Amino acid sequence: MTIKLLSIAAIAACLATGAYAQTSTEADQTATSGRDVQNPEVVGSMYGDKEMTQTRSKDEMKAEWDKLSAEHRTKIKGECANPQNDREKDFCDKIADFE
8 A cells, every 4th residue: 555655656756847847937937938129139238237237328228229130120129019028028128119
């Protein structure tokens, strides 16, 4: 009987591990996830640090924005219509009036 209970507990623990691995965390929210608005290679120059936590001044951001391709600017504006987290919302608010 004890062996059966231990076996069932072991199986339950194995099954629960997958669900735990899929749980969203703050780190997940800051991952690039294929979005240009979070991609350091696309918008990293608009931030003053590698972690992309401090944006540059509005004038510096505008200068970097103008250097982006039209495709990137269009994609970012589209992504800003539905920001995925607070970081994206803050960034999108700052570039809202950029053409």
